[in-house]
Amino acid sequence: MADNEGNLNEVNQVDEENQYIVEEADEENQVEAENEEAQISENEEFVIQEQPKKLIMSDVWEQYLTTAEIRKEDMNRLVMNFLVVEGYLEAVEKFQKESGTKPEVGVASISDRLAVKRDIESGDLEDAVEKLNAINPEILKTNFSLNQQRFIERIRIGVTIKETFNFAEKELKPLVEQNLAFLEELEKTMAILRFRDLPDIPEAERELLDNSRWFKTAAEVNAAILTSQTGLKCPKLLDLLKMLTWTQNQLDEKVEYPRMSVLPTGQLTVINPPWPSE
């Protein structure tokens, strides 16, 4: 009986040794496969490098540029759009006088929008709300950030629990029901109610009280007003610059050309012919 068991164990050992040998063979095959893959990738790189890029000289590029017709009226409208969106009130007025270009919205509208933004940034939220309601009542009903700030200000001021809670129920809850993405932020906000005084709020939750949030909210509201008035969020010039950057990145893959490397000045890199010109 014991002898039989011993033999069985020996047979098992032999089988396992064979298994080990097979595993070694597999590893060697894998190494060879990896080498083949490396060679293939090297070949691919070599093929790519052979492809020549078209070369355009600076003087040829200049000729191309002159074929593009840019009307002065279009340029003026572009500048005016920039001034309007950025809120340079005096500049808008003077530019209108000099060039005769009309802004998309009246000066009064720009002034109102800037006033709202200023109020929010300085923490004067109720003034901002009054002005905002005069401009467009719908914006207040859809902006979570502004109403969140108003809620937090009520806590800061020391408004009663009942009144603060009623505000949340009336103003914040409908916004969350329309868009559940705000729910998590609302939970953070409501959690502050469990503290009696602001000094009791621990450090990790103080980010809700940070003043930098006012600037973020102001920017949001400003963009909302702009969108409702002009359909734009940022200056058209900004869009054009983004398009320019994208276009140049596309061209870089196929053509070597005088690139506009310094956007603020419009400076182009120079590509001259290798021989001296007479």
Add this chain to the structure above:
Amino acid sequence: MELKNVKDAFDRVTKKQKLCYSKTHEVVDKMSQEIDKALKTIQEDNHESVVADLKKTFEEIAPINLLEASQKEINGVLTKYPKALDKTLNPDISTAYRNVKFDTHTVHQILAQFFYRQGMYDVGDCFISETGEVKPESSVTKAFMEMNMILEAMKERDLGPALKWVASNSDKLKEAKSDLELKLHSLHFLEIAKDKTSEEAINYARKHFATYSADSCCFPEIQKLMCSLLWIRNLNKSPYSEFLSPVLWTNAAKELTRQYCILLGESPESPLSVTVAAGSQVLPTFLKYLNVLPEKRKEWQTMEQLLVPVELSEEYRFYSVFVCPVSKEHSSEDNPPMRLACGHVLCKQSINRMSRNGSRSFKCPYCPTDIDASQCKQLYF
């Protein structure tokens, strides 16, 4: 899945029973009508042959035959139903019986403790006096009385006693890192918000939730609780409908029982209920084993080790068990697990066999290392 057969058999019985019932009623109604007709005829002058006619009519109906037919059908399915039951639910568990000698004293203690835990104090006292055991310390009995009182109050949605107990044991619960305190305060917060005003709920939160900081693992739960106030009138249609679930109360009661028993130095589950629960998990395996291998029944009384695996839930495993990968046997005191020089583990008997009782080296079954039996060391779990 097995219960489906039982259910099908039961459904067939109920179906035939309804059919038999309606047929019987039909026959009885018909006979009743005939009798009424006969009585009506007797009221009139011509009543010479009424009884004879009635008898003749009854013979034509042949009610006994009809009833017998219905009964025969229902008897058929009634006979099959117990067979389906027997097949699925084995009532004869005596096959798996072993005449094990228990320590009477220990068994008595286990039973008495069970009675006290369940709140059956009179039964427990009576049992103790009849068995002649020493009555447990009154502090333990009173403690279980208090626990049961708290749990009864919680069933009535009254958290007062539970909150009182938690407050007096707050430090110990924090030490144990139990979330019981928060669980109970959360439930109480929701009750206040529902039955009273949101303002009172917020005041309650200021008293009991303010101590949990944002880096606490409980913080997300508190945020949700505070936010759920906005939907408290319509909670079932809100993002927080989970707060209406009775499971919250069940879990809180379980956690309270657990923590209460731990602080008392007792196990959360009574030994008797653990034994019965573990046994009920294992019994089907035993019965199947003994029915499939009837010749094993002779060895059953003296068997020390099972030849089939027994799957117990995680909560019923109280110590580690090593099974030798070579011999497939459990380790025991006279056959302990041994660590080889290469780090793999076998039982002592397997090592003795493979090394010819230590007389020669052998190869580890898992790796190509040569093993000297004298270098193997016993493992302790």
